[in-house]
Amino acid sequence: MKPKKTTIHDIADKLNITASTVSRALNNNPRISDTTKKAVLDMAKDLHYQPNNIAAALRSGKSQLIGIIVPTINRSFFSSVIRGVEEVANTLNYRVVVSQSYEIFENEVATVNAMLNARVDGVIASIGKNTKNYEHYTNLIKKGIPLVLFDRTTNKIGTSQVVIDDFLGGYMATEHLIQQGCTKIVHFTSSKKVNIYKDRYRGYKEALNDYNIAFNESLVCKGNMQLEDGRIAAEQLLALNKEFDGIFSSSDYAAMGAIQILKEKGIKIPEEVAVAGFSNEPFTSFTDPALTSISQFPIEMGRAAAELFFDMLHTEKKKFIPQKTVLQPELVIRTSSLKTIK
């Protein structure tokens, strides 16, 4: 009935040798003669042998699985990071198991736990916005399971991280607007709890400072960074008759929302208000005007995370020192901010 899967024992029986020898032959163990190796390989092919990673994992304690936890998979940034990780993992014969937290703390904890049960060899994760307690992550570390955080990270637990230099990104975007002649620059940001927004905000302030532009708190809008939040913020600014000639939004979506409102009101972009976003979402090149943004190189971030992960995996826990890879962001200038045509 069922085509009874073939195991190393079946191969062994056919060749009148033992499973140990077959196992060693398949793993190219130097203690096995080339003749035997060839015989085993041939027989394996004949019998359509399919290795059972599960059995190997149980015995060896290595599942060849990497768990990836992200708030949501279908966001360009996250899926691109996953892509980068998968790319590297795949070449090293590792698979990735992905799971979403939906920004819900309980899910994040449950997911870490599920990964633990699945016996992943390690975890690569981006922390949910509402996560303030990191016990589920420190548990991993305690158990000696490699953990690499990316983008939304924390320094509160000693583990490797990959981030872009958000401070620099914020600085670059702001500086660019200043260089385009803006002096009254609005900033859209979010909760100060999340490292990335905090750093971009710092970059914004620093740039203003460096160019001797007074920081004006009333030009800073806090929101949830979605399209709608950008629309609301822009409407309020206009309603309150705030004067501004530039917007640096920590999110492309919010920037887009603001652009929509400005266009509706007949305000010219970039002539009257120059706009820069953050993340370089795929849509930024398709909008009108195309949106200036900061690229975070998500695929590279995924690759970097995978590399740190494998570093950890190959280092003994006691002599491990957490690494932090900081990627350089890139300012992608598009028409939404480009006043001067050179």
Add this chain to the structure above:
Amino acid sequence: MKPKKTTIHDIADKLNITASTVSRALNNNPRISDTTKKAVLDMAKDLHYQPNNIAAALRSGKSQLIGIIVPTINRSFFSSVIRGVEEVANTLNYRVVVSQSYEIFENEVATVNAMLNARVDGVIASIGKNTKNYEHYTNLIKKGIPLVLFDRTTNKIGTSQVVIDDFLGGYMATEHLIQQGCTKIVHFTSSKKVNIYKDRYRGYKEALNDYNIAFNESLVCKGNMQLEDGRIAAEQLLALNKEFDGIFSSSDYAAMGAIQILKEKGIKIPEEVAVAGFSNEPFTSFTDPALTSISQFPIEMGRAAAELFFDMLHTEKKKFIPQKTVLQPELVIRTSSLKTIK
């Protein structure tokens, strides 16, 4: 040194019972008394017991893993489908292992194989553009491993599928353009080998036919469906002085490329040329004009695929009949095609 993981045997020892009982208690087996169950559960918590799915998988033959194979993870459509699958899988205590084929046949084959080695309980996949040989998939079926194909599928192997009604989508988009007054409608399509493009093309033709508009093959452009292909196609049409007042592109990207050229040439959209794309990519609502498109409900598609998957999983192979879930597409009308304001 190492905190030695606790197993069911450790729990058993502490309670002076056997591992069998512990296993049954943890699995809420009715043959175990409530008293014992509680004792086991408490002890499990005390000892920080973490189930080992690998061991269970080896014994039971069920890994609780679903393999997902897509051409690339970081495309909105695919990542959204994965999201949908993960959502359902997660509630049923399954994890998803994702892998990319990059549209390369060899990768696809290798990936199926890797999934087999990892002993996934089944596979959900979208076929690469260059795949003409389906042996790697039929192998899965032969082995009794559930396989569900989505979007880019084939009828050549008897397995369950989830698709949207691409024919209908093509029809709806074309009909809409016709209703907007277009009579000379260009169509962007790709290789006829891929079912989705073929069906959309058929829908296009059928709509023309139903509205008594002569089909004009010279208005059909074949390309790779990327932004650049749309730009090239549009340029060629203009260079050849083709007359057209509408474009139905089987890809939002190509549609966008065409829009860029039309705008550059000062051709008014939708007044002179109305445009409709396909896929309802996230960027379509951000472009100017916003792009009319056909929504494929990718998250729902993922959920549907997961459901078909679990159906298969719970049906004996012999009495299994391949299912095909056909989702209804939806026309999302935006300004790129909306001539008449009602």
Add this chain to the structure above:
DNA sequence: ACAATTTGTGCAATCGATTGCATATTATTA
């Protein structure tokens, strides 16, 4: 009060691959 059930646990094999140690065979050296 004794047989027939029902209920709750234990025994031991099993899933498939890996690996430390032992052993047999062959090759090398003094």
Add this chain to the structure above:
DNA sequence: TAATAATATGCAATCGATTGCACAAATTGT
């Protein structure tokens, strides 16, 4: 040529959980 070293393979335990079957104790029926 005997002793030593190198080479190739086998033995058996192990990883941790599951499960068919056996069996003892408790409950029910008559």
